Amino acid sequence: MELEKKKVVEHNDLIKSSAKMDVVPLKIFELAVSEIDTFNPPKDNTIYLSKKELFKFLDVDDSNKNYRFRQAISKMQKQAFFEIREEKGKGYVFRNIVPIPYVEWNSYSDSVKIRFDVEIMPYLTELKTNFTQFALTDIQGLKSKHGIIIYKWLNMNYNQFEYYRKKGNRDGQQLYNLCNPIIEVDELRWLTNTQKEYVGRFTNFEIYVIKKPIKEINKYTRFNVSYDKIREGRKITKIQFHISLKGEKTIENSSSKPKKVVTLADAQQSPYSQLLIGAFLLQISDVQDEKLMLSLAAKIYPKYAEFVEKYSLDILKKHLEYVKDHSTNIKDLVTYLDNALEDYQKRLVGQEKDNKESKLKNRKKGVIQKEKIPDYISTPGKNKLTQKGIEASKTADELLAKINGDIK
Structure with missing residues (x-):
């Protein structure tokens, strides 16, 4: 079969292994793998390559091809191996496998006999799932x-x-x-x-x-x-x-x-991270927790962005201050913030609905009434957190101004 038509098929565990070999032995291995029919594995794990085809694949000049071939085979059998790492239970199992322990050729024939190690064969033939295929010429x-x-x-x-x-x-x-x-x-x-x-x-x-x-x-x-x-x-x-x-x-x-995809640096620099820090829902030490920060950036911050677009950053800030004031022993911050925002939005929708119905009734009665500012924004005495956020925290106001500037 021509090189252009050959495919290499290998188990993903082999793809993710560490190849302890130089480029030429590695190429010889990949060429040999392309000769394997996964549906009809070779008998005795043995395949045959053409010298002419092998030299073409390696792009070896006629002047030194035999020397380089012998040198590559020698390195493959003496030095080259795969360190395969598989997850097992709570850790890894490591296997060091010399993939091609036996090679035979002669000076009067074009054929090269290659026998794979029995331990490498499952990664080349037992490929019902978790395998990768690519064209041999892609690596040529x-x-x-x-x-x-x-x-x-x-x-x-x-x-x-x-x-x-x-x-x-x-x-x-x-x-x-x-x-x-x-x-x-x-x-x-x-x-x-x-x-x-x-x-x-x-x-x-x-x-x-x-x-x-x-x-x-x-x-x-x-x-x-x-x-x-x-x-x-x-x-x-x-x-x-x-x-x-x-x-x-x-x-x-x-x-x-x-x-x-958001990186840890992106999550750390997000204005919403600064807002959570300002509301004391996120500690400085938490900012180095990659799993937590990426989870916040993926699940919470997009919802905050939508909320700010619909309402305002001021209202989001008041919400987070309220969450902090009424929260104790938060075990899963991401889930807690998600549920808190969902509940808050439902309340806002309900209040908006009540306001519309009240206005409609007043119009029918002919009553002219000034628009009332919702309690959750600025009613004194009913929202301790609002008073705290507006009057008692100059630092928070400065942070809010900075975040507003970042978003704009």
Whole structure:
């Protein structure tokens, strides 16, 4: 079969493993995997490659191809292995597997005999679920092992995006997360086997492990990829990749346009975070809690934005002060704030309805009456929190002015 028609199919656990090998052994492995028919696994775990095809795939010159081939095979069998990590119970199970322990060839034949290790075969043939497929030629032009590893990881995420988009059982945000995946820098180092390389300044790691491989991926594969660095304080802790197919619009322009993924920095800088701090519902220490902040940004802040659009920021501030004044022992802040806002909106709607009915009755009676300011805004004596917020907190007023300025 021609190289252009070959596909590589691997279990996602293998895609997410750490490849302890150079680019040439890794390419030989991927080429060998493309010869496996998952529906009819090879007998004795053995496949045959063509030398001519292998040299073409590796883009090896005639002058040194035999030497480079022997060198690559030697490295593959002596040094190269996959460190596979699978979640089991409360932790991980690690497996170190030399994928191709046996290779045989001779000087008078074009055939190369390759036998896979029995332990690697389940990751190549038992693929009913959680597997990834890609064209062999997509990695042919990639010159670095980091490019191949990152491309396979991106492909795993994007394939899931395409699957669930067609199936229709994921919302816009979930789809967005799949084609804009985020990976911890420590995880990326483990994946690319660079824990001990490019240490110190992040710049060198970015250039050789991220920037150059992404440039290759954009040139030789079906993807257009960009990335953002996510910081926690001064340290870059995560990378968010943005994947789209060449010649196609990104997901943001589709009919199911998802919301932009919010980073921890975005959540921390949100005016609503400042408002919660001002109302003493969020402590300074809570701002470093990534899970809490991202949950607030995803579930609460969009509702606050809608509320402010409909009513005003002043009324939202009064609501949060009321929540703080009447709350004790909040175990789940996100759920509590969500329920509190929902209840408050119902009360506001009820009050608006009562006001309209009262006005309508007065018109019928011919009574001219000045519009009454609702109790929940400024009635003295009935709302301790309003008095507290308006009269007793100069700091809160300054914060409110700042937030109003940010929103405008």
